[in-house]
Amino acid sequence: MTERYDVLVVGAGPAGLSAARAAAGHGARVGLIDMQARVGGQVWRHDVARGHASPVPRALTRVIARARIELLARTQVVAAAPGILLVEDPRGARSLQADALILATGARELVLPFPGWTLPGVTGAGGLQALAKQGWPLAGKRVVIAGSGPLLLAAAASARSHGARVLGIHEQASAAAVLRFAGGLWRWPSKASLALLLRAQLAGIGYRCSSVVLRALGDDRVQAIEVDGPAGRQQTECDQLAVGYGLLPNVELPQALGCELENDGAHPQVRTDDRQCTSVTGVFAAGEICGIGGRDAAEVEGAIAGHAAVGEVAAVAALQRRRQYQRAFAAHLQRYFALDSRVLALAEPETLVCRCEDVPLHALDGYLDARSAKLATRCGMGACQGRICGSALAAMGRFPRSDVRPPFFPARLATLGDTNFSADFNPGEVSP
Amino acid sequence: MSGERVSVRVNGIAVEIVSGSSVAAAIAWLGLPSRRSVRGQWRAPLCGMGVCFECRVSIDGVAQQRACMVPVRDGMQVRTDD
Numbered sequence: 001m002t003e004r005y006d007v008l009v010v011g012a013g014p015a016g017l018s019a020a021r022a023a024a025g026h027g028a029r030v031g032l033i034d035m036q037a038r039v040g041g042q043v044w045r046h047d048v049a050r051g052h053a054s055p056v057p058r059a060l061t062r063v064i065a066r067a068r069i070e071l072l073a074r075t076q077v078v079a080a081a082p083g084i085l086l087v088e089d090p091r092g093a094r095s096l097q098a099d100a101l102i103l104a105t106g107a108r109e110l111v112l113p114f115p116g117w118t119l120p121g122v123t124g125a126g127g128l129q130a131l132a133k134q135g136w137p138l139a140g141k142r143v144v145i146a147g148s149g150p151l152l153l154a155a156a157a158s159a160r161s162h163g164a165r166v167l168g169i170h171e172q173a174s175a176a177a178v179l180r181f182a183g184g185l186w187r188w189p190s191k192a193s194l195a196l197l198l199r200a201q202l203a204g205i206g207y208r209c210s211s212v213v214l215r216a217l218g219d220d221r222v223q224a225i226e227v228d229g230p231a232g233r234q235q236t237e238c239d240q241l242a243v244g245y246g247l248l249p250n251v252e253l254p255q256a257l258g259c260e261l262e263n264d265g266a267h268p269q270v271r272t273d274d275r276q277c278t279s280v281t282g283v284f285a286a287g288e289i290c291g292i293g294g295r296d297a298a299e300v301e302g303a304i305a306g307h308a309a310v311g312e313v314a315a316v317a318a319l320q321r322r323r324q325y326q327r328a329f330a331a332h333l334q335r336y337f338a339l340d341s342r343v344l345a346l347a348e349p350e351t352l353v354c355r356c357e358d359v360p361l362h363a364l365d366g367y368l369d370a371r372s373a374k375l376a377t378r379c380g381m382g383a384c385q386g387r388i389c390g391s392a393l394a395a396m397g398r399f400p401r402s403d404v405r406p407p408f409f410p411a412r413l414a415t416l417g418d419t420n421f422s423a424d425f426n427p428g429e430v431s432p
Numbered sequence: 433m434s435g436e437r438v439s440v441r442v443n444g445i446a447v448e449i450v451s452g453s454s455v456a457a458a459i460a461w462l463g464l465p466s467r468r469s470v471r472g473q474w475r476a477p478l479c480g481m482g483v484c485f486e487c488r489v490s491i492d493g494v495a496q497q498r499a500c501m502v503p504v505r506d507g508m509q510v511r512t513d514d
Contacts, residue, residue: 035482037503042481048452051435074501108483120465120476130480134500135453136460220474221465355478355486358471383485383496388478410485410496 005031005070007309008085008098010077010253013041014295015287015302016104017060022306022315023102024068031096032064033072033087039064041106042126043295047133049162072096078415079406079425080257082280086406086415086425093415095424100282100309103254103270104302107247107288109151110267112392113353113361114346116216116225117243125155125244132162139163144225144236146170146213147244149337150195155242157201167238169202170211170227172245172343173336178209181336188329190296212343216241228342245339248391249289252404257283264291264334266394268401274323275316276305284309293330300326344396354389356382364393370402383410440508455510456480456487456499466499468513489513 007023009016012034020032032039038046044056054061064071072089079086085096109124116122123131125147132138143164145156148171156166171178185192211229216222224237248267255261260279261268269292270285272278278285286305287298300322307315347353349362357378367373370380370390379393380386380402390401406425407416436451440458447458456477459466465474466487477487480500487499490511499510 035501037501046452048435048450108481109479111478111484118469118473118475120474123477124479127478127480131454131456131460131477131500134480135450135457136477136480137457221476355469355475355484358469358473383488384483387483 002095002097003031005029005096005098007031007100007102007306008033008096009102009104009306010085011041011104011106011287012036012039012071013104013106013287013298014043015106015298015305016041016102017056018299018302019102019104019284019286019306019309020069021060021063022303023100023310024063026307026310026312028310030069031072031098032069033075033077033085033096035074035076037074039071039073042130045130045133048135049133076409076411077253078408078411080253080408081424082257082282084424088411088415093412100284101257102276102284102286102302102305102309103257103259103278103289104285104287104298104305105250105253105289106298107249107292108387108391109244110246110248110391110395111243111388112245112343112346112395113351113389114213114215115348115351116218116222118352118355119216119218119222120220121218121222121239122216122241122243125152125242126247127244128240128242129155129158132158138240141165141239142167142237143240143242144168144170144213144238145242146211146227147246148172148339148343149244149246149333151244151247153195153198153202155244156205157198159242160201160205164240166202166205167236168206168208170213170229171207171209172212172340173209173338175209177336181332184332187332191294191329212340212346213241213243214346245343245395246337247288247292249292251289252387252408254278254283254285254289256404256406256408259283259285266397266400267391274304274320275308276301277308291327291330292333293327294333297323297326297330339395347396353393354379354382354386356384356389359389364398367399369399373399374402385409438504438506440504440506440510442510443512443514449504451504453504454500455489455491455497455502455504455508458504458510459487459489459499459512464512466512
């Protein structure tokens with residue numbers, strides 16, 4: 001079964017919602033795909049503790065409510081070719097066709113391996129925030145937040161609002177770098193006021209710079225952590241450790257579609273022109289996958305992509321100044337939260353790097369690329385397909401992550417048995 | 433603070449939880465991990481957003497579901513590794 005749209009948008013966060021609204025505003029038939037049950041992506045994730053109140057701006061949800069955009073929730077893209085997607089939802093698989101594809105697949109967290117990081121109770125920083133908003137119990141729990149970037153403050157505020165006792169925030173960047181970052185925020189008043197709000201919400205919680213979690217300790221779950229900071233090493237008992245070293249773009253889908261990528265440090269991002277066109281005709285990209293820039297950059301790029309996908313050149317031009325202004329914030333963010341070499345070398349030889357296949361770091365010695373390491377050790381071959389370990393190893397300077405192949409996520413056999421899968425999406429497959 | 437509640441069973445144990453919560457949250461209310469790794473270590477959610485697959489459990493007889501991506505539904509039967 002194949003359905004047709006004028007525009008298909010993948011990802012219903014700020015970029016995707018904004019793209020869908022812009023395209024639908026010109027009368028296009030838009031399909032908006034997201035693997036979650038609700039729209040909003042990560043940054044506007046619904047908090048179940050807040051009942052029906054949604055953090056997504058009404059201007060963006062209203063167009064969906066008015067049925068000008070068809071929302072395909074809990075839907076995952078399993079395979080793709082330009083103009084066509086094979087998707088799977090809880091009911092089954094189908095193909096979707098569109099004249100234009102807008103990719104807004106967002107970002108994931110960089111989690112770097114360290115001794116004890118596989119213990120239950122250790123999560124990402126944004127990860128803990130996401131879990132808490134989905135009803136994960138935090139009341140009365142002793143929580144330590146660590147890693148790098150402004151997301152740590154948001155994670156701490158979120159944990160506290162869910163009743164956690166936040167014992168402290170450990171930022172790997174130096175105090176001088178954090179101060180320079182904060183000092184430059186006046187250029188983006190909305191970010192500055194958010195920072196002030198977070199500071200007020202975090203009153204009484206210690207924020208330590210040049211401070212790194214060396215290890216998590218415990219038998220069947222985390223019971224304590226060891227931190228190395230300006231005051232030396234110290235152990236702290238806790239129930240949860242939330243540690244995230246910033247965000248990285250989810251480029252698996254654009255990569256599989258053949259979109260040109262560019263490397264920004266260790267992690268690839270999608271190259272676009274100022275209309276958000278990728279190197280593949282009819283495929284647009286917006287938001288975090290074009291470089292980590294935050295919600296406001298994602299919203300404006302999404303709008304540009306939505307207008308451009310239906311050929312509305314004037315609307316695209318009108319948004320260029322806003323785009324540049326928000327992209328400058330992205331550069332500002334990157335400059336001051338660059339990762340210290342210390343956090344890239346926390347894993348010991350016995351530390352598991354690939355959590356899916358339990359591959360320790362020492363097993364990778366001697367391999368020069370991800371593919372040969374994978375073939376010999378199974379590193380990156382598990383269910384997450386190297387999304388965690390591959391990105392961590394790239395950050396650590398071992399080797400870049402290998403290409404993804406369909407299915408992009410583990411899929412049901414019935415989905416892969418769909419005749420369209422081998423014909424349309426897997427041209428490399430040799431027929432018997 | 434919270435809305436209506438639904439009841440699910442995790443390894444046969446009843447859990448009442450706010451509607452809209454994830455299966456991962458229901459498991460966490462019982463203090464349980466979600467799976468055993470290939471070397472037999474206990475694992476629980478890491479990313480909370482469908483990327484890491486550490487929260488895989490069986491839901492209503494369907495194996496390998498990401499508990500953080502599935503909202504609870506009344507009467508749901510969840511099984512973690514044991």
